[in-house]
Amino acid sequence: MYLEIVTPSAKVFEGEVSVVTFPGTDGSFQVMNDHAPMVSTLTAGKLVYKNKQGTQSTHITGGVMEVLRNKIVVLADGLTETVQN
Structure with missing residues (x-):
């Protein structure tokens, strides 16, 4: 699946990933390939994604x-x- 991470000032990441873990406002959750459509708010915390280069994490402010x-x-x-881990 394809992931884009964008801030008001720049596109931080774009590329193929296998799984993403999000800091949701109601708790962390994961998204994998063929996930149902959804929209969610995010809180400050660690966003973790796995791609061919390994596991990477980005700390977002929401x-x-x-x-x-x-x-x-x-x-x-x-x-x-x-x-980058």
Whole structure:
């Protein structure tokens, strides 16, 4: 599936991923391939995604996300850091 992470100032990441873990306002949740369409608000916390390069994490300050037809778009309010594991 395809993931885009965008802030008001820049596109932070775009590419193929296998799983994404989000800091939802009601608790963390994961999205995998062929997930049902959804929209959710995000709180400050760690957004983790796995791709061919390994596991990467980005600390966001909040935002919203949308899943539709194996494409995930994250509109983050801002970032505090990005870590490659």
